Amino acid sequence: xxxxxxxxxxxxxxxxxxxxxxxxxxxxxxxxxxxxxxxxxxxxxxxxxxxxxxxxxxxxxxxxxxxxxxxxxxxxxxxxxxxxxxxxxxxxxxxxxxxxxxxxxxxxxxxxxxxxxxxxxxxxxxxxxxxxxxxxxxxxxxxxxxxxxxxxxxxxxxxxxxxxxxxxxxxxxxxxxxxxxxxxxxxxxxxxxxxxxxxxxxxxxxxxxxxxxxxxxxxxxxxxxxxxxxxxxxxxxxxxxxxxxxxxxxxxxxxxxxxxxxxxxxxxxxxxxxxxxxxxxxxxxxxxxxxxxxxxxxxxxxxxxxxxxxxxxxxxxxxxxxxxxxxxxxxxxx
Amino acid sequence: xxxxxxxxxxxxxxxxxxxxxxxxxxxxxxxxxxxxxxxxxxxxxxxxxxxxxxxxxxxxxxxxxxxxxxxxxxxxxxxxxxxxxxxxxxxxxxxxxxxxxxxxxxxxxxxxxxxxxxxxxxxxxxxxxxxxxxxxxxxxxxxxxxxxxxxxxxxxxxxxxxxxxxxxxxxxxxxxxxxxxxxxxxxxxxxxxxxxxxxxxxxxxxxxxxxxxxxxxxxxxxxxxxxxxxxxxxxxxxxxxxxxxxxxxxxxxxxxxxxxxxxxxxxxxxxxxxxxxxxxxxxxxxxxxxxxxxxxxxxxxxxxxxxxxxxxxxxxxxxxxxxxxxxxxxxxxx
DNA sequence: ATCGGTAGCGAAACCGTTATCGCTACCGGC
DNA sequence: GCCGGTAGCGATAACGGTTTCGCTACCGAT
Numbered sequence: 001x002x003x004x005x006x007x008x009x010x011x012x013x014x015x016x017x018x019x020x021x022x023x024x025x026x027x028x029x030x031x032x033x034x035x036x037x038x039x040x041x042x043x044x045x046x047x048x049x050x051x052x053x054x055x056x057x058x059x060x061x062x063x064x065x066x067x068x069x070x071x072x073x074x075x076x077x078x079x080x081x082x083x084x085x086x087x088x089x090x091x092x093x094x095x096x097x098x099x100x101x102x103x104x105x106x107x108x109x110x111x112x113x114x115x116x117x118x119x120x121x122x123x124x125x126x127x128x129x130x131x132x133x134x135x136x137x138x139x140x141x142x143x144x145x146x147x148x149x150x151x152x153x154x155x156x157x158x159x160x161x162x163x164x165x166x167x168x169x170x171x172x173x174x175x176x177x178x179x180x181x182x183x184x185x186x187x188x189x190x191x192x193x194x195x196x197x198x199x200x201x202x203x204x205x206x207x208x209x210x211x212x213x214x215x216x217x218x219x220x221x222x223x224x225x226x227x228x229x230x231x232x233x234x235x236x237x238x239x240x241x242x243x244x245x246x247x248x249x250x251x252x253x254x255x256x257x258x259x260x261x262x263x264x265x266x267x268x269x270x271x272x273x274x275x276x277x278x279x280x281x282x283x284x285x286x287x288x289x290x291x292x293x294x295x296x297x298x299x300x301x302x303x304x305x306x307x308x309x310x311x312x313x314x315x316x317x318x319x320x321x322x323x324x325x326x327x328x329x330x331x332x333x334x
Numbered sequence: 335x336x337x338x339x340x341x342x343x344x345x346x347x348x349x350x351x352x353x354x355x356x357x358x359x360x361x362x363x364x365x366x367x368x369x370x371x372x373x374x375x376x377x378x379x380x381x382x383x384x385x386x387x388x389x390x391x392x393x394x395x396x397x398x399x400x401x402x403x404x405x406x407x408x409x410x411x412x413x414x415x416x417x418x419x420x421x422x423x424x425x426x427x428x429x430x431x432x433x434x435x436x437x438x439x440x441x442x443x444x445x446x447x448x449x450x451x452x453x454x455x456x457x458x459x460x461x462x463x464x465x466x467x468x469x470x471x472x473x474x475x476x477x478x479x480x481x482x483x484x485x486x487x488x489x490x491x492x493x494x495x496x497x498x499x500x501x502x503x504x505x506x507x508x509x510x511x512x513x514x515x516x517x518x519x520x521x522x523x524x525x526x527x528x529x530x531x532x533x534x535x536x537x538x539x540x541x542x543x544x545x546x547x548x549x550x551x552x553x554x555x556x557x558x559x560x561x562x563x564x565x566x567x568x569x570x571x572x573x574x575x576x577x578x579x580x581x582x583x584x585x586x587x588x589x590x591x592x593x594x595x596x597x598x599x600x601x602x603x604x605x606x607x608x609x610x611x612x613x614x615x616x617x618x619x620x621x622x623x624x625x626x627x628x629x630x631x632x633x634x635x636x637x638x639x640x641x642x643x644x645x646x647x648x649x650x651x652x653x654x655x656x657x658x659x660x661x662x663x664x665x666x667x668x
Numbered sequence: 669a670t671c672g673g674t675a676g677c678g679a680a681a682c683c684g685t686t687a688t689c690g691c692t693a694c695c696g697g698c
Numbered sequence: 699g700c701c702g703g704t705a706g707c708g709a710t711a712a713c714g715g716t717t718t719c720g721c722t723a724c725c726g727a728t
Binding site (some may be wrong): 004047048049050051052053056057062072073078079082094096097099112113116117118125132135136139141184224225226227228229230244254255258261262280281283284285286 | 338381383384385386387388390391396406407412413415416419430431433444445446449450451452469470473475494535558559560562563564588589592595596614615617618620
Binding site for chain 2 (some may be wrong): 709
């Protein structure tokens with residue numbers, strides 16, 4: 001490990017000034033091809049790695065986009081990230097991920113940390129934040145996009161779907177197919193606002209046609225196939241006359257399907273099942289499960305697009321409020 | 335959006351010097367409780383967010399740990415990350431993730447980008463890198479840990495399991511249970527070195543007892559249940575006399591199980607199945623699939639531990655080479 | 669021969685914070 | 699009453715680049 005190599009060292013070795021070396025390595029103009037080649041050669045051979053801390057401080061620009069999501073285990077956010085990465089791919093911007101753990105206090109601290117690096121943009125999942133977080137988002141001098149959800153008041157830009165509507169729509173589909181004894185299995189309510197909204201929309205949609213939920217089960221912790229299977233078993237034991245269960249996540253509905261398989265129940269004959277997200281794990285199972293596509297990838301793409309956009313226009317453009325329309329796929333379980 | 339608030343503004347408002355404000359906000363000593371309270375109050379009420387770019391440049395320290403993994407969709411790396419996060423939780427260090435996309439050139443560029451931020455540590459998946467990457471890892475003036483794999487020559491520290499051995503062990507288990515007509519279904523070989531090593535170890539383990547693979551299928555693209563199901567169907571159609579299939583990933587073996595379910599094949603009666611990773615999606619399925627636990631979380635924990643360790647000791651300690659022992663669980667499909 | 673324009677390069681200021689060192693009260697001990 | 703020690707605070711110089719501006723050749727056109 002040689003002592004750290006600075007720009008001034010590269011410059012000295014190349015017999016030029018720091019400025020010329022800086023320009024050459026950044027591909028800036030005003031450097032002759034010959035000089036540039038020489039400097040690049042020296043930098044490469046000596047393994048020079050520029051110090052972006054110093055560079056960013058000086059240029060007052062950081063080519064990073066902060067992305068704050070609740071979790072990476074849930075199967076849903078990695079795909080949002082894919083969308084973001086894809087769009088940022090051929091721009092100088094790079095995504096940086098922070099995890100809030102479905103905790104608004106933690107979210108606040110993660111966002112504060114992120115903003116302290118003065119990123120070129122911030123993408124954050126959800127519309128619910130602490131007061132302090134909202135202030136930071138408002139005052140941030142970079143584009144801010146709240147994603148996933150449109151049911152609420154975004155601070156600035158917003159891209160997502162209406163989970164309230166998604167719940168209502170699924171209720172309508174379920175009722176339209178004649179189910180009336182309906183159960184709901186959902187995830188940790190207080191912290192997952194979108195799941196909560198789907199639940200509210202769902203009960204709302206049922207109520208619109210005079211139907212109330214016959215059974216409800218809430219659980220804490222991450223969604224898992226195993227959990228879905230166990231809770232489905234419990235619920236059906238408790239309420240054997242149910243004819244349909246709506247799960248707040250596909251991961252859970254897969255568990256439901258697994259229980260039915262094991263218990264010899266036909267789906268949707270004995271019991272209909274529906275989930276949410278349209279995760280990839282639904283493909284290849286014994287039956288195509290009913291679900292709502294959460295437009296995860298597209299949300300990521302559009303959010304990244306907004307960041308790029310307002311970079312070009314200098315951020316003096318109007319607000320974007322992008323409400324995507326999630327498609328329900330009925331599969332074979334409704 | 336108010337014009338950006340600087341430390342000097344906070345200091346002026348509090349009627350103290352920049353230094354005192356800086357000390358107060360960082361919790362450094364030499365500030366009276368009264369002064370500190372006043373400065374903190376002003377900073378909070380005005381929504382001051384410190385500029386960590388400037389701070390890091392000045393203090394020559396960045397409290398970030400760079401983590402470079404091939405993908406976040408594969409179900410496997412998020413759990414490594416969980417382990418890292420958990421250990422870093424109550425230290426000032428924060429993990430920052432970079433995605434290499436199973437591409438060594440991309441990995442090089444991501445690592446270069448990461449190192450240009452002068453992180454406090456670097457954790458990278460795999461032992462195979464471009465020449466330039468290796469030079470960077472050697473010259474990096476922060477602890478470097480290569481994780482997941484121990485079959486090769488680490489640049490510095492290393493934590494992982496032997497995938498070669500994992501393949502061999504699974505071969506031994508399969509042979510011990512009497513299977514002889516064995517197929518293998520594995521992922522994009524040239525880029526996923528660990529899958530390749532499991533394959534090599536597996537064929538090696540079979541060869542040790544005079545058995546050769548009866549059928550082999552390689553595919554490109556991400557692993558998916560659907561893919562596993564289709565390839566299993568194809569392979570069994572082509573080689574109906576197989577009695578066991580080893581998959582390079584649990585995601586694929588789940589697909590295999592789904593095919594058997596659909597085709598009315600009993601497992602392991604008609605065909606035995608085994609995967610790798612011990613992913614959470616194995617829990618709750620109709621049968622407990624055979625697999626090898628890849629120690630993902632523990633690898634993350636130990637890697638983060640090494641970073642913390644060498645931070646305390648000033649990095650003057652010996653190299654760590656941590657070879658974990660993955661446990662095979664036979665489940666009900668072998 | 670003169671002149672305007674530009675390609676190529678360098679000197680100095682600056683980005684916003686922290687490290688370092690020095691200074692001033694104020695305190696208790698003798 | 700003097701003195702050494704320390705708590706509390708401020709001035710200044712980094713940190714390693716980039717921005718800005720200025721300078722020097724050199725070019726073709728007049």
